[in-house]
Amino acid sequence: MQKEGKALKRLTRNGDRLMSDFSKNKNIFIFDHPLIQHKITCLRDRSTGTAEFRKLINEITMLMGYEALKDLAVEDAEVETPIEKCSSPRLKGKKQAIVPILRAGLGMTDGLLSLLPTAKVGHIGMYRDEETHKPHSYYCKLPKAIEKRIIIVTDPMLATGGSAIDAINFIKERGGKKIKFMCIIAAPEGLKALAKAHPDIQIYVGHLDRQLNKDAYICPGLGDAGDRIFGTK
Numbered sequence: 001m002q003k004e005g006k007a008l009k010r011l012t013r014n015g016d017r018l019m020s021d022f023s024k025n026k027n028i029f030i031f032d033h034p035l036i037q038h039k040i041t042c043l044r045d046r047s048t049g050t051a052e053f054r055k056l057i058n059e060i061t062m063l064m065g066y067e068a069l070k071d072l073a074v075e076d077a078e079v080e081t082p083i084e085k086c087s088s089p090r091l092k093g094k095k096q097a098i099v100p101i102l103r104a105g106l107g108m109t110d111g112l113l114s115l116l117p118t119a120k121v122g123h124i125g126m127y128r129d130e131e132t133h134k135p136h137s138y139y140c141k142l143p144k145a146i147e148k149r150i151i152i153v154t155d156p157m158l159a160t161g162g163s164a165i166d167a168i169n170f171i172k173e174r175g176g177k178k179i180k181f182m183c184i185i186a187a188p189e190g191l192k193a194l195a196k197a198h199p200d201i202q203i204y205v206g207h208l209d210r211q212l213n214k215d216a217y218i219c220p221g222l223g224d225a226g227d228r229i230f231g232t233k
């Protein structure tokens with residue numbers, strides 16, 4: 001409830017002025033589905049505990065994934081129903097890779113694996129320097145034949161964009177071509193930087209927030225996603 005004499009800090013709601021900066025970019029998808037927005041509000045709440053937080057991340061990823069994967073190729077397959085034989089579409093090939101950015105991106109892996117159970121999973125380890133906010137990489141292991149796969153990179157938070165930009169550089173250096181990036185909350189600064197550095201990738205955003213603060217945290221955001229998923233603070 002709003003405290004007397006104190007205006008609540010307003011969210012940048014989807015539909016606001018900032019959104020229009022990105023609406024012309026055909027590779028940026030900002031969600032406004034009420035279920036996703038409701039669940040993101042629950043995530044933001046500081047009183048949401050670890051178990052509930054993980055569950056919400058999983059559910060939001062599945063809802064976002066449904067839309068983000070709608071351009072997967074299908075081919076007709078013959079199938080015999082209890083009534084008759086028919087030709088019916090199924091996913092063409094099994095060439096997908098899910099690549100979470102450690103640690104927080106791991107929280108989104110299970111949600112995507114529920115949709116794509118045969119996808120291979122790679123990992124990219126990155127952490128942000130607390131002073132400079134620049135990303136440092138410490139691990140990279142990608143599935144074989146990465147150049148042939150649809151690659152879905154996950155990280156719940158896109159703040160300055162540095163971690164996502166570097167992670168996608170690693171993937172491209174190793175031959176990755178068809179790349180999608182999924183985040184739950186983005187700051188305008190990070191979204192702009194990522195779209196500029198990698199104009200060829202598709203970027204899916206659960207909610208576009210207002211801005212970064214001086215410590216490069218997203219406002220209002222949800223705090224430190226890794227710590228909240230793994231209960232490390």
Ligand code: PRP
Pocket residue numbers: 101102103104105126127128133135155156157158159160161162163164190216224225226227
């Ligand atoms: C967080 C988050 C992103 C990154 C976003 O990770 O999960 O990877 O920060 O910030 P950026 O857009 O400014 O690069 P963090 O470095 O805290 O590591 P963690 O997931 O291991 O906690």
Ligand code: URA
Pocket residue numbers: 104157159216217218219221222223224225226
């Ligand atoms: N990383 C997070 O986990 N949260 C932020 O707000 C920014 C970076």
